[in-house]
Amino acid sequence: MDTLETRELRYFVAVAEELHFGRAADRLGMAQPPLSRAIQQLERRLGVCLLERDRRGVQLTGAGQVLLREGRVALDATAAAARRTRRASLADSAGSPRERLVIGVKAAASHDLLQRLLAAYAAEPDAAEIEVLAGGFAEQEEMLRDGRADVALLLVPFNSLAGFDSEELQTEGRIAVLPAAHPLATRTALSMADISDIPDLPLARWPRHGTYAPGPGPEVHDHTQLAQLIALGRTVAVVPASARTWLWHDHAAVPLTDAAPVVTHIAWPPHSRSLALAALIRTATRLTSATASNR
């Protein structure tokens, strides 16, 4: 009947993520009792039990999981509405001298592709200004959804193209980055099996959705940190071939024969109506002469 308020969604998502009313209230900058009450009201209004209060913390019901997922999407969409509106206002109040595009990229990934793209686009007659917004691992999708970015380079299979329009740009293999001093560093090719179970060189673990998979390797959240650990001989990493850009002198890169290839796509929100964006996409696809994948 009545429509969900974004405030309620924000509250619920906070609680659902923390699974703890106190911490959630803290994160929201409010006291715990009003938060409890708000969630109760939400449950009553929806006629749905969202949380299993079970004396020791809180758990999501099935419906709660659905609302968490859908609620995030909805919150991102409203945030995007606000952000894009503000940007549109700047554009047409300033007489729209040059449109401004924000491209979201994974820091240090597809670096040379990005460089070539920016160079080629800058050479276009009426190119917009481009701001590069570098982010963490799967953050690019979120940037597109919540309006921080107008367009992004997404790496499949690390990112998902779900919900976006996209064009394929390039495919690359993966390499193992080893300490230069390691015996395997002299090989000309390796398989995943070769490197996945070396006792003295455990595979580094990256965060997936904020949490780390269990395993022996060190937890890294940063290329610099990873690079240093490899240089110190503590770990090995599997990365896209284009990561050669940031290798250090005491790193060795060896191609992997059996790792799934990494495909870079340029992706944008499905209802975009910007000429500058269209031009950028055209430039990108021409640059790589790839085939259309998704419209």
Added chain:
Amino acid sequence: MDTLETRELRYFVAVAEELHFGRAADRLGMAQPPLSRAIQQLERRLGVCLLERDRRGVQLTGAGQVLLREGRVALDATAAAARRTRRASLADSAGSPRERLVIGVKAAASHDLLQRLLAAYAAEPDAAEIEVLAGGFAEQEEMLRDGRADVALLLVPFNSLAGFDSEELQTEGRIAVLPAAHPLATRTALSMADISDIPDLPLARWPRHGTYAPGPGPEVHDHTQLAQLIALGRTVAVVPASARTWLWHDHAAVPLTDAAPVVTHIAWPPHSRSLALAALIRTATRLTSATASNR
């Protein structure tokens, strides 16, 4: 900074669609002054001028157009969150005996395809219950976005696949539906030029986004109405070949040689996680042995 409330979005969308505070307030079931104030607050909070108040009605600024488009998406997303949460709750409170899927279709379009699909799916071992939700012209996209439907049959180029995952199902040509008594009815094929400028038989006009394009032909919003007008010899229509299903006795259908083909896709929201949905899609693609188009 602060986040948009859905109430504000609802208000703004109403005003932006009506371009009239009084009518918008009426539609929202409230008085006009609070609505004016709410919009002003919204503009101040965003720091953006959304409307050009110009004494004779209201007009959208560029930023306003952006907010209208993005706001609709956001509102649909929150509505979808509420609806899908409620349905999930029903499912897991009832012990999820059989999942229930809602499929959105354009009334009377792809009828035999739908029939074959439902039959084939019902024969699956653990088929969910399927509810068919028939709607108007481009309404299927909205149904997917706001959660009324879990999956839909979309007809390209009438519908857009933007923002959904989809698989191609079938391609068909188009036919001209004429009064059986009309001279052209005896032809075995026609071109668009043949029928687009017949003085006594103007092409019927369908609503696009709620409004009708200008033209001489009658305005129709309903297949029955259209069928009757054709039977009465007042108009001619161009429809997908599968529309033969609903032809009357005094209709004549003639294939068109140069009309763009109509492609039926099965489409679903990008983050769907339902096994029943996956099974339905698999059934559909097997049924038609078409190739994947969009993932």
Added chain:
DNA sequence: TTCTGCGATACCCGGCAGGTATCACCCCAG
């Protein structure tokens, strides 16, 4: 001119969002 229709302003009121204090409960530590 006056009349009419539009959005904006002024002012009031009630509800609800948010705060503090406290409770009820369970799990552990001792």
Added chain:
DNA sequence: CTGGGGTGATACCTGCCGGGTATCGCAGAA
């Protein structure tokens, strides 16, 4: 067994703000 700490829920208060009515200011049409 008992008390303390940590959980979410309840009670109660208060100020803000969303919404209503009455009215204004302004432009265009009669």
